Amino acid sequence: MPVAGDEIETTRKFLKDRLQRDFITFRGHEEEWENIRGLLRRTVETGESNSVLIIGPRGSGKSKLISSVLYSLLSEKDFYKNALIVHLNGLIHTDDRIALKAATVQMKLENAVEGKVFGSFAENLSFLLACLKSGDKSKSKSVVFILEEFDMFCAHHNQTLLYNLFDVSQSAQTPICVLGITCRLDVVELLEKRVKSRFSHRQVFLSPSGDDFNERVELFKELMRLPTEKELRALEPRSINLVDLNSSLCFLRNIFEPKNYKFSKTHVEKWNKHIESLASSVAVKTVLEYLYDIDVTEVFFKNFLYRLVSKLNPDHSELTVDDISKVASVYNTDGKVLLLNGLSVLELCLIIAIKHHSTIYDRDPFNFEIILGRFNKFAKTSTSMQGVERAVILKAYEHLKNLEIISPISGGAAKVQKEFQMNKLMLTYGQIDQAVAKYPALPTEVAQWAQSSIA
Amino acid sequence: RLSLVGTPKRNIQLSNIVEEVLFNGNSSLAESNRTNTPRRSRKINSTYDEDFICDEPKTPKRQKTSTSTPSSKSSAMTPTQKMKLIRSGAISAAIESRDNPLKRRKSDFEVARERLHVSAVPQSLPCREQEFDNIYTFLEGKLQDQCGGCMYVSGVPGTGKTATVTGVIRALKRDAELDIVPEFDYIEINGMRLTEPRQAYVQIYKQLTGKTVSWEHAHALLEKRFTTPGPRRQTTILLVDELDILCNRRQDVVYSLLDWPTKSTARLVVVTIANTMDLPERMLMSKVTSRLGLTRLTFQPYSHKQLQEIVTARLSGSEAFKGDAVQLVARKVAAVSGDARRALDICRRATEIAEETTKDKTVSMMHVQKALNEMIATLKVQAIKKCSKLEKLFLQAVAAEVARTGIEETTFLGVYTQLESIAAFMGVTVPVLGRALQICSKLGAERLLICEHSRTDIFMKILLNVSSDDIYFALQLKNN
Numbered sequence: 001m002p003v004a005g006d007e008i009e010t011t012r013k014f015l016k017d018r019l020q021r022d023f024i025t026f027r028g029h030e031e032e033w034e035n036i037r038g039l040l041r042r043t044v045e046t047g048e049s050n051s052v053l054i055i056g057p058r059g060s061g062k063s064k065l066i067s068s069v070l071y072s073l074l075s076e077k078d079f080y081k082n083a084l085i086v087h088l089n090g091l092i093h094t095d096d097r098i099a100l101k102a103a104t105v106q107m108k109l110e111n112a113v114e115g116k117v118f119g120s121f122a123e124n125l126s127f128l129l130a131c132l133k134s135g136d137k138s139k140s141k142s143v144v145f146i147l148e149e150f151d152m153f154c155a156h157h158n159q160t161l162l163y164n165l166f167d168v169s170q171s172a173q174t175p176i177c178v179l180g181i182t183c184r185l186d187v188v189e190l191l192e193k194r195v196k197s198r199f200s201h202r203q204v205f206l207s208p209s210g211d212d213f214n215e216r217v218e219l220f221k222e223l224m225r226l227p228t229e230k231e232l233r234a235l236e237p238r239s240i241n242l243v244d245l246n247s248s249l250c251f252l253r254n255i256f257e258p259k260n261y262k263f264s265k266t267h268v269e270k271w272n273k274h275i276e277s278l279a280s281s282v283a284v285k286t287v288l289e290y291l292y293d294i295d296v297t298e299v300f301f302k303n304f305l306y307r308l309v310s311k312l313n314p315d316h317s318e319l320t321v322d323d324i325s326k327v328a329s330v331y332n333t334d335g336k337v338l339l340l341n342g343l344s345v346l347e348l349c350l351i352i353a354i355k356h357h358s359t360i361y362d363r364d365p366f367n368f369e370i371i372l373g374r375f376n377k378f379a380k381t382s383t384s385m386q387g388v389e390r391a392v393i394l395k396a397y398e399h400l401k402n403l404e405i406i407s408p409i410s411g412g413a414a415k416v417q418k419e420f421q422m423n424k425l426m427l428t429y430g431q432i433d434q435a436v437a438k439y440p441a442l443p444t445e446v447a448q449w450a451q452s453s454i455a
Numbered sequence: 456r457l458s459l460v461g462t463p464k465r466n467i468q469l470s471n472i473v474e475e476v477l478f479n480g481n482s483s484l485a486e487s488n489r490t491n492t493p494r495r496s497r498k499i500n501s502t503y504d505e506d507f508i509c510d511e512p513k514t515p516k517r518q519k520t521s522t523s524t525p526s527s528k529s530s531a532m533t534p535t536q537k538m539k540l541i542r543s544g545a546i547s548a549a550i551e552s553r554d555n556p557l558k559r560r561k562s563d564f565e566v567a568r569e570r571l572h573v574s575a576v577p578q579s580l581p582c583r584e585q586e587f588d589n590i591y592t593f594l595e596g597k598l599q600d601q602c603g604g605c606m607y608v609s610g611v612p613g614t615g616k617t618a619t620v621t622g623v624i625r626a627l628k629r630d631a632e633l634d635i636v637p638e639f640d641y642i643e644i645n646g647m648r649l650t651e652p653r654q655a656y657v658q659i660y661k662q663l664t665g666k667t668v669s670w671e672h673a674h675a676l677l678e679k680r681f682t683t684p685g686p687r688r689q690t691t692i693l694l695v696d697e698l699d700i701l702c703n704r705r706q707d708v709v710y711s712l713l714d715w716p717t718k719s720t721a722r723l724v725v726v727t728i729a730n731t732m733d734l735p736e737r738m739l740m741s742k743v744t745s746r747l748g749l750t751r752l753t754f755q756p757y758s759h760k761q762l763q764e765i766v767t768a769r770l771s772g773s774e775a776f777k778g779d780a781v782q783l784v785a786r787k788v789a790a791v792s793g794d795a796r797r798a799l800d801i802c803r804r805a806t807e808i809a810e811e812t813t814k815d816k817t818v819s820m821m822h823v824q825k826a827l828n829e830m831i832a833t834l835k836v837q838a839i840k841k842c843s844k845l846e847k848l849f850l851q852a853v854a855a856e857v858a859r860t861g862i863e864e865t866t867f868l869g870v871y872t873q874l875e876s877i878a879a880f881m882g883v884t885v886p887v888l889g890r891a892l893q894i895c896s897k898l899g900a901e902r903l904l905i906c907e908h909s910r911t912d913i914f915m916k917i918l919l920n921v922s923s924d925d926i927y928f929a930l931q932l933k934n935n
Contacts, residue, residue, distance in 0.1 A: 038807070046565065049574060055834060057841075057901050081554035096650075110546055113534040119541070122650040123667060126658065127541065129648055130548035140550045158700060163647040170796065172574040174550050184902045185834045186920070194647070194697070194730065197612030197792075200573075200800040201830040207841035293844040293883070294890065295897075334887040404912075426912045428868070428888060 005314030007267045011226065012312040014261045019223065019302050019309065022256040026061065026068035027219070027298070032204050036179075037069045039202075040144060043177040044073075044083045047137035049169040051178040051199055053150065055185060056206030059297035062181045065206060066146060071252060084108075084143045090152025096161045097121045099153070104128060107143065129164060135174030142175040150180035154190040162191070166198035208296045216292050216301070217279055223305055224275045226268045232258060274318055283321045287328045294331060304328065336427060339403065340435035346388065347396045348439060349375060349446055354406065354425050355432050356453035365409050365422040368397050382445045394419070544665030564810045567775035571766070571803045573796050576618050581768045582761040583615050589752055590623045590726070597724045598627070598636045598690050603716030605725045605747050607698075609732045610754025613794030616728050617696055619754075624692065640691040646700030652708040655701060659693070674711070681721035690722045698729040702738050709739065713746040756793025759785040765795055766802055775806060775816070780823040787827055801826050835921045838901060839929035845886055847930060849894050852877055853904065854923040867895065867906075867915040888913070 026033060042048045054062050073079045086106045093099035101117040104124055109131055111118050119127065132143075145165055147153055153162055165178050180187070191199060209215070227235075235258055278284050291304055307327045308319060340348065353374040357366050372393060379385040398418075400406050406423040416422075436442065436450045532540075540546045561569070569575060580587070590606070597604050610616050621643075630636045642662045644655050653670040660666070660673035668676070693712070695701065701708050716723045731737065732753055735744040757765070762785035770776055781802070788798040802818075804826040809818040839850060852874040856865040859873070871891055878885040886894065892909055895917065899906040905918040919926075 034811075038811075046561075046569075048568070048572065057838070058897060078555075084551065108551070110548070111534075111538060111541055113537070116534070118534050118538045122654045122657065123542075125648065125650055126654075126661070126667075127548055131550045134548050135550040138556055139552050141553050143550075158647065160647060160650065167647075170573040172576070183900050185838055186902045194612045197794050197796055200803075201797065202800070202804060203829070203832075203834065205834050205837060207838060209841060290884070294886065294894075295846075296841075296843040331890065332884070332887055335889050337887075407912075424914065426914075428871070428913065431888065 005317075007264065008312055008314050008317045010261060010263065011267075011271060012309055014226065014258075014263075015224065015309045015312075016306065017256050018258070019306050020256075021254065023064060023252070024068045024071040024255060026064055027222075028208075028215075029061075029065070029206060032206055033065060033069060035204060036065060037073065040069060040073060040177060041079070043144065043175055044079050044142045047142060047175040049173075049175045049177065050202070051166055051169045051180075052202040052204060053180040053182065053187060053199075054204045054206060055182055055187065057208075057297065058183045059295075059299035060183075060206050060208055061298060062183075062206055063148060066179060066181065067252065074252070082141055084141050086143060086145045088145065088147050088153075090147065090149030094152070096125075096156050099156075099161055100124045100128060103145070107131070125160070125164070129168075132168045132174045132176070137172065137175055140174050142177065145176060145178045146181070147179065148181045150182035151184045151187050151190060153180075154187065159192050159195050163195050163198065166195055169200070170198050208298065213289055213292055216288055216296075217285065219298070219301065220288060220305075221275060221279050223302070224278075224309075225272045226263055227258060228268055228272075229265060232261075235259065278319065278321070278324075281321060284324055287324050291328060291331065304331070334431060334434070336405075336431050337434045337438065339405075340427075340431070341439055343400075344396065345443065345446060346385070346393065347400060348435070348442070349378070349385065349449075350393070350396055350400060351405065351427070351432060352436070352446065352450045353378070355427075355429060355450075358425050359429065360453060363425070365424050367422050368394060368419040371397065378449050382443075382449075384443050384445065542667040544661075544667070562810075563773065563775055563816055564806050567770060567773050568803050568806050570769045570773070571799050571806070573799050575769070576622075577768065580615050580618055580622060581764050582757065583619050583754075586615075586619050586752060586754060587623060590620060591626065593750060594623060594627060594692065594724060594726075595630075595636055598639055601637070601690060601722060603718070603721050603723045603725075605713055605716055605727065605750065607735060607747055607751045608726065608728045608754065609730060609734065609751070611730060611756055611792065611794070613792070613796040614754040614756055615795060616754050620694055620726055620728065624694070627692075638689055640689050641694070642691060643694040643696065646695070646697030649700070652701045652703050655695075655708050655712065677715075678711070681715040681723060682718055684720040688720075688722055690724060693723060693725045695725060695727045698727040699731070699734055699738060706740050706743055710743050710746070713743055717746060757789060757795055757798075758793070759789035762789055762793070762795065762798045766798060769799070776802070776818045777820065780805070780818050780820050783820060783823050784827070787831065791831070797830075801830055804830060835903065836925050836929045838903060839921065839926060842898075842903075844883070845890075846894055846898060848877055848881070848883065849874060849891065849898065850903065850919075850921075850926050851930065853917055853919050854926050857919060857923065863918060865917050865919075866913070867892070867917060868913045870895075870917060871913070 036052070036054070039050050039052060043050055054065065056062050070085070084107055086103050088099050088102055093102055100121065101124060104117045104127075105112045105115050107128075109127065111124070111127055117124060135141075153159070156162070165176065168174065169176050169178055184190075188196060188199070188201070188203070291301065294300070304327060307330070308324060311319065311323050311327070340351070343351070350371060353371050354366060357370060357374060358364070372390070375385075375393065379388060401408070401423065405426055407426055409422050409424050433450075436447060537546065590608070593604075593606055608616050608620065624641055627636055627639070628641070631638050640663070642659055644658045644662075646652075646655075649655055649658065653674070656670045656673040656677055657667065660668060660677055663680075695712060698709070701712070712725060713727075715721045716725050727747070735747050739747065759782075763781055766776075766781045766785065770781075784798050784801050784805070788794065788801065791797070801823070805818050805823045808825050809815065809822040812822070839847070842850070849870070852870050853865060855873045855877065856869045857863060860869070871888065874891060875885050892912070892915075895904065895906055895915070896909050898904045902920050905920050907915045907917075909915060
């Protein structure tokens with residue numbers, strides 16, 4: 001039935017779209033959300049200057065918190081007419097010079113013409129400061145500075161930009177709000193003492209709670225279910241007219257728009273029922289709990305769900321428990337073991353020789369000659385490995401080095417011939433044992449040799 | 456361009472030449488160049504050329520702007536023209552204005568919050584009367600005597616140094632209007648607002664005339680202004696904030712800033728502000744230290760009584776705060792740093808909390824306690840509590856490995872072995888090595904651990920960035 005196939009395609013598209021591009025739905029942390037929202041609102045409404053740091057582990061939704069708060073505020077005319085938003089990222093704006101230019105452009109100052117900033121770095125700084133100084137509380141627009149990867153800004157020369165931003169926020173000039181976003185817990189220690197003194201020491205700690213598994217099951221349901229007609233109707237159109245706002249906010253561009261999707265009522269009911277039944281099954285819960293043990297962040301879980309959703313197609317219209325456990329098993333496979341299984345038998349023999357050397361000499365470094373000696377002792381008595389040339393073995397050894405299964409000690413800077421260069425093994429014995437056990441069609445001799453070092 | 460100026464001697468030569476070019480036309484330059492060594496002359500030529508292009512009034516480019524008056528500020532102005540107007544000070548820096556003015560009516564809390572904001576500097580600073588008098592007498596004396604001098608003010612951040620000095624200047628300005636003291640010019644620069652020390656010349660010159668010029672040019676012009684006698688010259692007070700940033704290796708900027716007051720023609724009074732008390736002895740060359748003189752003033756950190764006084768002075772008339780709530784803030788802050796900014800920020804946060812939570816009109820101890828927890832709290836214990844199960848196990852494994860080896864630095868291999876045994880003990884599936892590495896780097900990004908780049912793989916060195924007691928404490932609390 002082609003119609004049902006279409007439904008599945010749309011469902012997949014919808015779910016993927018929601019997982020990937022929904023930048024503004026923020027779950028949990030109501031208190032922090034209100035805190036930041038109140039802060040931004042006061043900055044714009046009453047012209048109060050503030051500074052705050054949002055700290056949380058990677059993937060805990062720091063940027064999403066900001067975009068969600070801004071989204072909710074920007075739909076108010078009062079806010080966006082009176083606010084300038086400057087968005088800087090420590091990974092893009094790698095020094096103060098670039099950051100300053102970006103800020104000048106985003107604030108649309110006099111010395112910026114169509115995205116190009118004129119004048120030297122020193123001129124730009126003094127002009128920006130003069131502009132901020134010229135403003136005052138009651139008349140000029142409030143500026144919201146969002147500094148992502150805040151810890152990178154701390155590495156800039158003298159922390160000039162941070163000092164000046166915090167200094168403006170602590171003096172009677174243009175009202176600004178400095179929002180720093182970082183994953184480092186000790187970020188305040190990175191600030192210089194005068195910068196630290198000017199920072200208002202508001203810290204919002206954002207972390208997913210690591211001990212409530214039921215939340216995760218709820219999240220699974222929420223992210224997988226389809227909205228009913230009624231819910232769709234209740235949603236407001238989400239994209240704000242960005243031309244209307246006098247700023248180009250990257251995070252509000254091209255966002256997920258649920259209104260673009262339409263489902264038949266029967267399909268939605270059927271799908272949601274299916275998701276409910278999945279969520280209540282014990283096997284699924286075990287898998288989810290396993291993932292929850294690894295990582296509690298939403299991003300990690302979304303990544304898992306994305307892989308899962310990708311399995312949907314017209315021929316395979318329902319997700320099964322089997323699918324879920326199969327996708328989850330990816331998270332517990334060792335990449336290195338897979339890599340070892342792709343090697344040739346000769347290379348595996350070399351690794352076994354290295355392992356024997358390492359067990360005997362307690363992880364002492366080795367070179368090609370040592371390993372060759374050990375390998376030859378085995379090869380002489382074996383039936384399949386006789387008559388392998390030295391050059392071929394050296395080639396295999398080089399291959400191992402390129403795969404970083406073995407790596408030279410002290411960076412290999414010394415001018416030593418490659419046969420005599422000392423290396424160390426970058427695997428655990430467990431990994432080698434697993435690889436030997438899993439290797440397809442391994443000669444029995446090699447498997448036996450791997451068991452004990454006495455050839 | 457920096458490398459052009461190798462030694463102070465050459466610097467003086469260079470600035471002379473620049474001056475000559477600017478004031479006597481370019482005829483003398485070619486001759487003076489020829490007398491120099493060829494190499495140096497080339498260098499000077501290049502500087503000269505640059506200055507020539509931007510400052511020589513005869514170039515056609517320049518003429519265009521001089522004809523176009525600033526009043527014809529049309530939208531058709533090219534960026535270069537605009538930049539020239541900015542440099543000449545014809546365009547004033549401005550920021551976009553609001554659509555609608557601020558709302559007027561304010562609640563009690565809002566008034567308190569506004570008064571508590573660090574930017575709301577009161578007319579007279581409480582608890583800094585003595586320092587105020589000290590600086591005032593110094594500056595007034597210098598103004599009356601019409602001579603130059605230096606002063607060095609130090610103290611930890613947030614102890615009211617800049618606020619006091621600017622307060623003194625304000626008082627002096629007022630007195631000058633009443634003809635109690637002679638008129639004077641006031642210039643302020645801040646080391647942290649400059650991209651490099653030499654930009655100080657540019658900023659000083661800009662505050663004198665409003666024009667932006669290159670630093671060589673500005674230096675030459677300032678040198679000329681301060682070293683040649685000028686009739687009817689007023690005394691200039693120069694406030695230099697964040698002096699330590701102006702100290703580069705050669706210290707030529709600090710030297711000239713402190714050398715000008717010694718000239719009888721300059722009539723310059725320099726007040727320098729920095730954090731460390733022993734900066735002149737520690738960082739400055741002896742000839743600079745000697746010029747800085749011994750007129751020094753140190754701002755002590757605020758004691759808890761003073762902090763309390765500062766906060767109550769700001770809140771005067773308002774009933775928003777309870778007395779013991781202010782005292783708690785003052786005592787907590789004074790014990791850590793004596794930073795007034797910190798105390799004011801905490802009070803401000805407390806009003807926000809009070810506004811959110813209670814219908815009450817006052818901030819009580821409870822709110823202050825919450826604000827203190829938020830702002831002086833360490834996040835580490837909280838962060839460990841919120842980790843996932845395997846991350847917690849990993850932290851435990853690091854702690855166990857540290858306890859086993861007795862050395863603080865552990866390697867990943869050892870930690871992984873510990874992790875395997877702990878996981879086996881707890882009945883948890885052991886994560887594969889790659890996953891464990893991922894967990895490790897995640898904890899490293901949060902700085903719960905300090906670890907090397909994961910390129911080093913199983914030989915990665917790992918340090919615990921929290922005390923093992925913290926880990927124990929955080930995990931223990933969870934079990935109960």
